[in-house]
Amino acid sequence: MDVEAKIKEDMRALGCTNEEKISLAYHLYIYLVDERLMYDTEYCYNKDIDTLYIVARPNKLHKINIYVPVPCSFDLSFSYIGMLQENLCTVETGPAVNLAFIEEDFTVNIYTITKRLESRQSEENTAQLRMKEDKRTFINSELKKNRDNILRDALDGGVVDDDDCQIID
Structure with missing residues (x-):
């Protein structure tokens, strides 16, 4: 069994049945491991919100970050972002979620969304x-x-x- 098939089978075993989500999560996982050279990279599944996501560290000293694959065609809303933050963020990861927008050619653009707003400057x-x-x-x-x-x-x-x-x- 090749690596792609093995990883996708592992993602199915976590409980995800949506092939598009599995494909996007696989490409994000490979991007974080091979191109971004992240540490402690793992794929996870939250059955409550039916979301496959990746956790990884930018380097050995940083905390775990959450990366959620999102197709560019997805209609993003504040309620969706709030749902991700409520269900995925922990004390260990902090209040931020990284949304990885994946284009049809599998180009990845990552944006960090933080739970709290910054206070206004004086x-x-x-x-x-x-x-x-x-x-x-x-x-x-x-x-x-x-x-x-x-x-x-x-x-x-x-x-x-x-x-x-x-x-x-």
Whole structure:
């Protein structure tokens, strides 16, 4: 028996009877083992919500993460995500579920969904970040406007007259 048939048979033995779910879970399992080089990778089945999923560690020191294969054609909802978090997340794994969207050509895109929302930043922090972004935008626009002059000066040896300098507060 080849490896694919053995793994898929093991997934059926866990209780899953849906061939599409088995195929998606198999491809996710192989992706995590062969391409992402995850540690302690195992496939699991939750019969309460009829879901095959994979647990793995990104490296030996990290906690176990949950990866749920989802076809790209699936109509994702907040209630589905909540159901996954309620039924799959444990103290050991934490409040996050990784949704692995699998395309028809078996390309995998993984998104992490965390149970709790982050608290909003204070208005002061938001204002500071906005000021930094505005400064960065201004500097970039000035560099773009003066690109030709900057390049010419750099090629000419970079001599700067004191009259050309301005101090901007």
